[in-house]
Amino acid sequence: MPCPCQSDTPVLTWITQAGLFSAVTSAFVIQVQPGLQPDPNEETAALLRVLIYKTDNTTFGGDVPTVPQWSGPPRSIVQVQAMLYASFTATLLSAFLAMLGKQWLNRYGSTDMRGTVIERSQNRQRKLNGIVTWYFEHVMEALPLMLQAALLLLGCALCQYLWEIDLTVASVILAVTSFGLAFYFFVVAAGAASRSCPYQTPGSRVLRSVVSTVPQAFEYALEHSTAISILRSDLTCCQPSTSINNFVYSALAILCASPLVLLILTIDAIRLGLAMVNLIVTFARRAYIQLFGAPSTPTRGSDQQTTSMHLQCVSWILRTSQDKTVHLSTLESLATMVQLDDLDPAIVADCCDIFIGCVKVVDRTAMVSQGLEPLATVSATCLLLTFSYLSVMDPSSDILGDVRHRYVMAFGPWTDTRSLPFPYTIRAIEGIIYPDQDEQWLDLGDYKPSSDEHFITAHALTKLAWSEYKSIEYHGKKVPAWILRFAFHSLSMNPLPSTSVVANCLSIIAIDLDCNIEVSSAGTTTTDGRCVQVQ
């Protein structure tokens, strides 16, 4: 998962902007502040008028000057000052939060000096997970929002303040503020309408979410509407030429027919209401799960959490680093993982890209670039592992098709890959990419794979066999022939490969024979809990 705050530059900008805003706002606050208190000059002038009146009571004609009792500031001034203070405090708060954010980011960005690379990477991933879990990104995105709100409040306050003083000046301010507001709404709407629009704001995301979910509720209600279904069936029965008239007549007839119509419409209204309630409940449930985790999910073991964190680390490193040495060590770590729970599908594509980057094609012959043999080997292994895993867990994933496409674009079906130094793995990969070509295991000759290569290939192909068995429905469920040939090839080795490889090969056969077998991320078991027995 990408880090939302890979740089603290925006935070520094926000601090600067917040300071500038607060300075500007404070100037207006100071300007308006006297309006909140009794004006001593005015009181002095009143007293002077009373004094003059005592001396000469004809000075003011019929008017008798009095000393006014101060009854509080004018309402408009209070409103203006409230808005100005709100703007001021918002800018100060955003500046405060920006400083805190800078501090948080400094802590996040600090490098651990102890532990192995994996431990430090896991620590970094833990902090990243915390950032995601606690909506750090949203909190930081709230800072510019607060500044924008402060600016809006300042504009409104200025308009109201100047409206009382001079209408012309106030109109100018009002026009500019209105234009800015309209522009902002346009930007939000444009960002919500198109994901490719560069004017993305937090408001755009919220608007998009609302726009996408509310119509679904209406569609649901419409689909289940009794009245509409009656109308629709009636419309279907009509001839095309008269369909519209018949539709209108039918609608009127239904509306005017009897109390039954009212009952139907009431039911529809209730359904619509239920759909909306359902939508709200779903939304609330999602929010609850986001905040506090899935309530019904049992607490996962620490091993599983570690595995999950490990995979997230791998994903992050592969995405952010371009260093081949880092890739090598990361993929070596990935290759040792038997369980791939919570695998980020993007890892499959990353492995594919790294593998493709290690192999060059010369005269339709694939060969590993000099010095990249270890990386090519381990990336091919990881590609096989992750691809097979993903095909079990999410056979409809777009990543699978994408990886196939990338591989075909890089090598094509006519490229000779026999010279690559990991024949078993590459044949398994090509079996996945080109499932119709089941000759992969014929030209291996006397090649003996290493125990690791053999184990990983068998492990991956068992998963793939299960996945394909579940998906293929041609003349009954079947495991692809090329995977069964792998099982045959492995079982006919002399001496026999390791017990785990034999167990996996027998599992592949058992799957095709429709034995009661379940394949999970943990391995292959029978439905009654026993593993495939190897005598």
Next chain:
Amino acid sequence: MIIRKLEAMIRAADPYPIEIRKTAITAFFPYAVLQEQNGRHEALDAFLRVQNAARPYYFMEPWVEPFVATLLNEEGPISAKRAATLTSPHLPWRYFANGEHLVPLWAAAVLAVPYTDKTGQIIADTLLKIAACSPLLPHIPSGMWLWLNKRPSLPPDCTERRWGSAQGVVQTIRALGDVEALTSYLLLVWSEWDYIYGLEEMSASIREDLGGIWMGHHREDLLRRLDYILGQLDRGLEYLRQSKPSLNEEDIQRMKAEYGQLKEVLLEVAREATGTLVREYHIPATLFGLLTPADRCGIPLEIHVCDPPPISLIACLTQPLPLPSILREFTAQFIRDPQLPTAVLGLLHRCCFNG
């Protein structure tokens, strides 16, 4: 678990599910062989039975070839050869890329396996299967055809019987010049009623290879087998359909005609031999007039040309025993004597007709 599944398939006795799972069953093959080599027979037994249950539709995938070659390796253990022998009828010989190299290896392997009725049946079945494949036929070592002299049988439902009776196979065996092997082969392919594909070549072989006064006992064996088959065919359509449901009356008439033709050729050859005997050794035809037609067909003509006869036989011949019995007993003792026994002929003639 896999074995239990295979046994369930066997119990279901439906070839189609086995056919569509043949790739998986084939993939299980090396593991079953390994278990057999380790002394555990359940896996290979289940493997073989499930394949038998699916016959004739099922055979293993061709990509087992390298593994089969490993099993048949001359330096391999006898257990591997035995496993290869047991599974050889189910191998796709026709589709092997290097079948011509495998066939001699197979022949060497099966000859190394101790002979039992069961293995004999399997080997004969495979031999006919290989022979039915034209590119592989020339590569069958002659020793395998001579091996037929052990007189193995074929499984009752063997489908290779008809393909193994093809013209090319008969020609190959005739080319060996071994009448005993030829007779054994004919007895094998005529073991049960079936279509005959090499009828003309068989007829020619009977005329040219089984003629003459020396071949009486071969003809007797073959005639007995043909009588058995014709008897089976006479039992009617309903009876025959128990083993071949698709059979119709026309097929039966065709097979009757073919087997009848072979029998007629055999009888004709026997008559010619009798004529030769009468003509060249002066045995009166009246001798044969005493015999029933069936006895006449079964007379081993070598009886007249054995030398020297044991005393007991001469004594036997002087007794008033039924002639066919005497002749058969005589044949049983001297059937392999290659000498031309003019003295015995005279003795026989004297005993039978003047004495």
